[in-house]
Amino acid sequence: MKLRMKFKKEGLTRFISHLDMMRTFERAFRRANLPIAFTQGFNPRPKITFTPALSLGVTSSSEYMDVEFYEDISKQDVVLKLNGALPEGIQVTDVEEADEKLPLSMLNCAKYVVTVILSEVGPEELIKSIKILLQQKEIIVEKNTKSGKKLVDIAPLIYSIDLADHNSDTANIVMSISIGQQGSVAPITVIRELERILLKKLEVVGIHREEIFYISGDKKISPFNVEENISPKESK
Amino acid sequence: MTIEKQLEKLLPLVSKPARYMGNEYNSINKDLNGIKVHIALAFPDVYEVGMSHLGIKILYHLLNEYPDIYAERVYAPWIDFEELMRKDGLPLFSLESKTPISKFDMVGFTLQYEMSYTNIINMLELSGIPILSSERNESHPFVIAGGPCAYNPEPLADIIDFFIIGEAEEAILDVIDLYKSFKERGESRQEFLENVAQIPGVYVPMLYNVSYNNDGTISGILPKKDHIPSVIQKRVIEDLDSVYYPTKFIVPYIDIVHDRAVLEIFRGCTRGCRFCQAGMIYRPVREKTVDRLEKLAKDIISSTGYGEISLSSLSTSDYSDLKRLTQVLTEDFRQCQVGLSLPSLRIDAFSLELAKKIQEIKKSGLTFAPEAGTQRLRDVINKGVTEEDLLSSVRDAFALGWNRVKLYFMIGLPTETYEDLKGIADLAYAVVDVYRQVNGHTKGLQVHVSTSTFVPKPFTPFQWESQITLAEIDERQQHLKKLLKKNKNIYYSWHNGKISFLEAVFSRGDRKLGRVLKIAHEKGCKFDGWDEFLDFDKWMSAFKEAKVDPEFYAYRKRPETEKFPWEIIDAGIDKRFLLLELEKAKKGQTTPDCRIRCHGCGIRRLGDGLCEIKNEV
Incomplete structure (x- = not known):
């Protein structure tokens, strides 16, 4: 039986890397005494798949994982037991059967809220800079890869950027950007590009992943949607 | 700005921020209001090393069993974070409640290797606690230390207020009991130190005068007052099977040096290798029973979720019922995919068979x-x-x-x-x-x-x-x-x-050597056990300045008659026995394992029936 769980990663746990978080879950499942399935072979690993890695320092209310169990268990039971065994800051918020749902590896878009301090930059200026950035045909940035520095165009990786709301001190910039195998960009990279347009520093006080989904044309599918005509083969 | 706020600002800027944030599963949070004794357990090296150390884990969980005691952890900040701390004026703080270390009642360092001594000084400085014992007053915590290097406490005599020699599970509670009454009565620091010096196993260096011969060797270390003991005998746990052992170990987020559950199966070693200090100072051998170990192992796995459990001791193959223990544990953990690891195994046919079965050693x-x-x-x-x-x-x-x-x-x-x-x-x-x-x-x-x-x-x-x-x-x-x-x-x-x-x-x-340590610290020496940080020239100039x-x-080869600085400590091993062993070494004569025959090392002096070895000579 395979379950898809939605979880949040908040507070200090934002400083836990993806790899360390995977290990944290493996241990939490064992503490919770849940019948999770392991791979066969010399070095058995638990059968858990996660959504694409969250950058260090970013909180999220929308992480997902698929977990395989070697026997059937009730969804409520899993959530209750697992949450009792997780460290403060990581909590499962929802669970569904994973079958007939979009594979997590197909998720290609994430919505982030970036909170910046409005001291040197006013909201109008910020809106203007967002507009300028979105009008650029090409946004070339330097990216550190395993094989050294590389120039990448991030323009096609940005779906939208908006100034969602603001008060006298802070503003929330909401951006939907590409994640996953077809290319990804970090929210902080987008902020650095806005700074280049503004010629001023933006002090970021928080980055939060709010939603994660599959997007294709007008279609937007969340990991919990059952979407029959979106099996990997049919979605081109 | 509170320490938490400062931390939030600095953590995104450092490598491995999880080293400083605490909040790990099973770490203990307490309301500071009900706490009578607040003690910081300090390991003078980076988190990944310190978190791998069993002694501190035992004391942490033992002390926190008591509602009016709160033990918290602190490790040496890595170079990058230390720099930011100094720039930002952030004092060294505890991982659990983020309390400045200077606000604790006691700070206890574990001394696992000599090359961590400059880190102790650095941590005191980062806490704003005076480095020298003589410069501390009623507003400062007591700085205490224990662990294997405490068997020669003298190089740190100017820095540490008092040492606990030997196994600390009981001694630390004696010290804390005394501290509670000291606090209630509002006595002076000096009064407390004179009283704590009378607890068995406690050494308060400032209460002793050291005199030297013309050639620089020691002529005597003598108590300044009559009621202060002239020699400090190490503490030993008599019944290891029933002594407290934690099961709710803290589970770190980041990969640490020994990232697994640890099951201590016995203390001491009977082999008698002549170079090995652990083999001498941790005598006598005391084992835990298979039943007790099985119960502990199950509890540890269910409360930590670790995928690996390590059987810890100085020489795991010497555990008298190793075959049954490993059988029982492999059986228990087959379903939940928990592996056994057996460090310090003597490699023989049996252990190879075992290694093959549990598949652990193969990887490394x-x-x-x-x-x-x-x-x-x-x-x-x-x-x-x-x-x-x-x-x-x-x-x-x-x-x-x-x-x-x-x-x-x-x-x-x-x-x-x-x-x-x-x-x-x-x-x-x-x-x-x-x-x-x-x-x-x-x-x-x-x-x-x-x-x-x-x-x-x-x-x-x-x-x-x-x-x-x-x-x-x-x-x-x-x-x-x-x-x-x-x-x-x-x-x-x-x-x-x-x-x-x-x-x-x-x-x-x-x-x-206290002066050398202080000068080396002033020159910037720290993490000296790390090849990449050791600055030998600085050390040499520190020796020179300290003359x-x-x-x-x-x-220097010492004559048999020389009085050693560490003879203020009684480790339970007779000097006569050590000399005899040295003589035999020079003649190339071996001494068989003391499970075969007792060689009269002296440890029996510390208690009747303490040593399990029969047939004394």
Whole structure:
């Protein structure tokens, strides 16, 4: 039986890397005494798949994982037991059967809220800079890869950027950007590009992943949607 | 700005922020209002090292069992975070409640190796606590220390207010009880120190006068007052099977050095290797029962979720019921995929069979520690391993499919000659030959030879011996390098000789070294046990400024009549026994395992029935 769980990663746990978080879950499942399935072979690993890695320092209310169990268990039971065994800051918020749902590896878009301090930059200026950035045909940035520095165009990786709301001190910039195998960009990279347009520093006080989904044309599918005509083969 | 706020700002800027954030599963949070004694348990090295240490874990959970005691953790901040802390004016804080260390009642350091001493000073400085004991007053915490290096407390005598010698599970509670009444009565710091000095196992250096002979050796360490003990006997837990052992270990987020559950199966060692301090100071051997261990193991796994449990001791193969213990545990953990790991295993047919079954050791290769290259020298150090033992184990291992072997040796052991160095190389080549005999080729074989330099340690038969000079260390390493480079299956690595030299200075040092430590710290020495941070020139100029000759401590062969700084401590081992062992070493005579026959080391003095070994001579 395979379950898809939605979880949040908040507070200090934002400083836990993806790899360390995977290990944290493996241990939490064992503490919770849940019948999770392991791979066969010399070095058995638990059968858990996660959504694409969250950058260090970013909180999220929308992480997902698929977990395989070697026997059937009730969804409520899993959530209750697992949450009792997780460290403060990581909590499962929802669970569904994973079958007939979009594979997590197909998720290609994430919505982030970036909170910046409005001291040197006013909201109008910020809106203007967002507009300028979105009008650029090409946004070339330097990216550190395993094989050294590389120039990448991030323009096609940005779906939208908006100034969602603001008060006298802070503003929330909401951006939907590409994640996953077809290319990804970090929210902080987008902020650095806005700074280049503004010629001023933006002090970021928080980055939060709010939603994660599959997007294709007008279609937007969340990991919990059952979407029959979106099996990997049919979605081109 | 609160420490939490400052932290939120700084954590995104440092490597591995999880080192400083606490909040790990099973870490303990308490309301500070109900706390009578607040104690910081400090490990003077980085988080990943400190979090791997069992002693601190035991004390942390033991103390936190008491509702009015709160024990928290603190580790040495890594270089990058320290820089930010100093720039931002962030004082050293505890991981749990983020309380500045200077606000604690006590700060307890564990002394696992001499090269961490400058980190202790650095941590005190980052806390805003005066470095010298004499400069602290009623507003400061008591700075205490324990652990193996506390068996020679003298180099830290100016810095540490008091030491707890030996196993601390009971002694620390005695100290805390006394502290509670001291706090209630509002007594002075001095009064407390004079009282704590009367608890067995506690050494308060400032209550003693040290006098020296003209040649710089010690003539006496004498208590300043009548009621202060003239010798401090180590504390020992009599019934290890029933002593407190934690099960809700903290589970770190980041990968630490020993990232697994730890089950301590016994203390002490009966082998009697003459260079080994642990084998002497942790006597006598006391085992836990299989039933108790099984229960602990199950509880530990269910409360930590670890996927691996390690059976910990000085010599795991010597556990009297190892076969049943490993059977029981493999049975218990089969379903939930928990692996067993058995460090410090003597490699023989049985352990290979075991290793194959639990599949743990295979990944990392097999490690053998013959320690010396020839039978003559192995007899001198009483390492009861023969070349035939080693080669037949290696043969079995190769036949079972292993192709990586690590061989550990020491260079500079007493009486070592170039013949013995050649013996190291001969053994390595013999291992290659065995592989060829078994497999018909040497493809894929890796024989890793590693040498460290012998450091004479207090309370061992070699405490009178000298260390070889830095020049000799270099020569012998180069010689081995030449001997070993002819075969491409053999890989040779060696420990930094300069670190071994400093270790030799501090392990048998006296109070005069306190000044050296302070000056070395002022020059920026820290993390000295880390090759990349050791700045030997700074150390040498610190010795010079303090007018202390390091060679006096490292190179000098001591006469039998000399009074040692560490003789203020009674480790339970008679000097007479150590001298006898030294004599036998010089004659190349071995002493059998004391499970076979008691050799009268003196440990029985510490309590009737304490030592399980029967048939005393």
